Amino acid sequence: MNIRIERAKNLKEKPEGALGFGKNFTDHMFVMDWSRDKGWYDERIIPYGPMVIDPVAMVLHYAQETFEGLKAYMGKDDNVYLFRPEMNARRFANSNRRMCMPEVPEDMFIEAISEIVKVEKSWIPTGEGESLYIRPFMYANQSGLGVDEADSYRFMIVLCPVGAYYPQGVNPVKIYVEDELTRTTVGGTGFVKCGGNYAGSLAGQVKAQKLGYTQVLWLDGVHRKYVEEVGSMNAMFLVNDTVITAPIEGTVLAGVTRDSIISLLKSWGYKVEERKIEIDELIEKGKSGELKEAWGTGTAAVISPIGELFYKGDKVEINDFETGELTKKLYDTLTGIQWGNIEDKYNWRKIVK
Ligand code: COI
Numbered sequence: 511m512n513i514r515i516e517r518a519k520n521l522k523e524k525p526e527g528a529l530g531f532g533k534n535f536t537d538h539m540f541v542m543d544w545s546r547d548k549g550w551y552d553e554r555i556i557p558y559g560p561m562v563i564d565p566v567a568m569v570l571h572y573a574q575e576t577f578e579g580l581k582a583y584m585g586k587d588d589n590v591y592l593f594r595p596e597m598n599a600r601r602f603a604n605s606n607r608r609m610c611m612p613e614v615p616e617d618m619f620i621e622a623i624s625e626i627v628k629v630e631k632s633w634i635p636t637g638e639g640e641s642l643y644i645r646p647f648m649y650a651n652q653s654g655l656g657v658d659e660a661d662s663y664r665f666m667i668v669l670c671p672v673g674a675y676y677p678q679g680v681n682p683v684k685i686y687v688e689d690e691l692t693r694t695t696v697g698g699t700g701f702v703k704c705g706g707n708y709a710g711s712l713a714g715q716v717k718a719q720k721l722g723y724t725q726v727l728w729l730d731g732v733h734r735k736y737v738e739e740v741g742s743m744n745a746m747f748l749v750n751d752t753v754i755t756a757p758i759e760g761t762v763l764a765g766v767t768r769d770s771i772i773s774l775l776k777s778w779g780y781k782v783e784e785r786k787i788e789i790d791e792l793i794e795k796g797k798s799g800e801l802k803e804a805w806g807t808g809t810a811a812v813i814s815p816i817g818e819l820f821y822k823g824d825k826v827e828i829n830d831f832e833t834g835e836l837t838k839k840l841y842d843t844l845t846g847i848q849w850g851n852i853e854d855k856y857n858w859r860k861i862v863k
Contacts, residue, residue, distance in 0.1 A: 511553050511618055513540075513625050518557035524633065529640060529673035531810060536633040536642075540626040540667035544612045550665075553622065555629055558668065568660045569649035575705040576605040577647035579809045580766070581672075582627045582862065584634040584641075585850030590627060590862040593848050595620050597766045602646065604764075605702040610659040611648055619646065624862045626667050635671040639680070639845070643672040643810065675742070675810040680841060682817025682831050683806075685740065686718035687727045687789055689822055693738065693761075695731035700738075700761035711741045723820060725806075729789055730761065736786040743808030744768040745816070748836055749795050750802070752781040767807040771840055773856060789821055796826030803834030813841040 518537040525534040535558055542553040569575050578598045583591045599616040606613050614622075623644055627634075634642040646667045650660035674680060691714045694700030699707055714726040727745060730736040738756050739745055744765040746755045753775050756762045775782050795801040796819060804816035817831035828834075846852035850859060 511621055513622070514552075514554045515629065516554065516556045525671065529635060529637075529671050531672045531675045532643070532670055534670055536630040536669040536671075538626065538629050539669075540622050542614075542622065542665045544663040544665065546661045550612075550614070550618065555626055563651065564653040566653045566655055567649075567651045568654060569651065571655060572650075572657055573704070573706040573709070574609055574611060574650035574660060574663075575647065576602065576609055576611060576649075577645060577703055577705065578602045578605075579703075580623070580644045580646075581641040581809060581848070582634055582644060582669075583849045584636050587850060589850060590631060590634060591848065591850055592620075592623065592627075592860045592862060594766050594770065594858045595623060595860060597769065598646070601703065601764060601766070602648075605704060606648065608699060608702045609704055611650070612663055614646075614648070614665055620860075622646075622665075622667055626669065627862050630669050633669060633671055635673075637673065639812075640671065640673050641848075643670050645670070672810070675808075675812070675814070680812070680814070680833070682815040682828075682833060683724040684722065684818040684820070685725055685727045685745075685816050686714075686721060686723035687737075687819055687821035688714045688718070688729065689734055691717075692731035692734065693728040693741065696760045698731075698761070700731075701758065701763060703763060708741070715741070721820070727819065730786075735788050735790075737789055737792060738762050740806050743806030743811040743814060745806050746771065746804065747787070747792060747795075747801060748803040748834065749792075750800050752783055754783045754785060754787050757784040757786065765807055765809075767809055767812065767844070770844060770856075770858065771807050771813070774840060774843055777855075793819065793821055793824055793826055796828060801826070801828055803837050804828050805834070805837045805840070813837060813844060 539558045599619040603613040648665045652660035652662045728738045806814040815833040815837045819826045
């Protein structure tokens with residue numbers, strides 16, 4: 511790629527104190543356009559700022575939009591690390607195929623991320639658990655109201671320094687199991703990282719929050735019986751000595767953190783079952799004490815302990831609402847690898863050069 515760089519004239523103040531998630535954005539952004547005639551063109555890094563968008567840009571009406579999420583970590587050795595960016599590139603391509611959008615080739619995707627991260631290196635925060643969140647996304651910017659695939663798209667990357675995703679930090683969250691609304695069914699877009707999935711999930715989230723819960727655990731869209739995902743993260747359950755998580759069969763997002771945690775667990779000798787689990791069974795295991803620990807996995811959320819499940823009036827507290835031993839070990843190991851503090855046996859870390 512031949513990326514043109516236009517530097518911002520006025521640089522922003524870096525945020526101080528707790529960073530939270532998705533609040534502050536860096537000085538520059540990556541932009542690249544696509545048309546059916548030209549393919550990808552005009553790749554550029556320009557000052558971060560609002561964009562002009564036609565009122566009938568197709569994305570505003572029919573939601574043709576996809577995105578990704580990954581992070582850059584500042585190692586103690588002053589290297590900047592990415593974590594398995596090729597997995598994000600492949601998932602982005604899968605999402606774009608399902609949404610009839612153009613693919614960004616893996617090497618271009620990683621080069622664009624590396625270049626913008628290099629420009630914004632001074633924005634990578636160095637506090638405990640802090641990183642630079644990378645949000646690549648694409649949308650249909652062709653004007654028109656006919657429902658069809660578009661002839662032009664824009665791909666962009668914005669960056670934001672982040673700390674913990676949930677206000678609770680790395681402490682247990684309370685999860686509401688949604689038994690009325692559904693998120694997706696097989697054949698739909700559940701496995702796709704597209705804005706529409708998240709828009710559709712907001713009613714559940716708002717309902718849960720009103721009742722004092724942080725997030726929603728979604729059940730399958732046909733029977734409302736099998737546990738799927740939490741929307742902002744995949745969910746895992748330690749039942750006795752087996753870890754159970756929903757299978758990737760079209761409705762659940764193929765999480766990069768999910769995949770990494772499964773590898774770690776297997777390497778430690780845990781039995782991992784990627785299978786359907788009924789919510790009734792899970793609640794029973796919770797009541798009998800066989801549900802020892804539960805946690806969510808995600809790029810933004812990292813490993814987030816689940817301390818309580820609420821389902822149809824039944825409350826189940828997990829591990830006395832404390833972060834479990836295995837949850838903690840997974841968090842420490844994963845973040846140790848991501849920040850370059852422990853050996854990376856799997857070659858997951860990539861130095862940004
Ligand atoms: C991520 O973990 O990167 C996500 O995209 C989840 C959420 C912030 C939408």
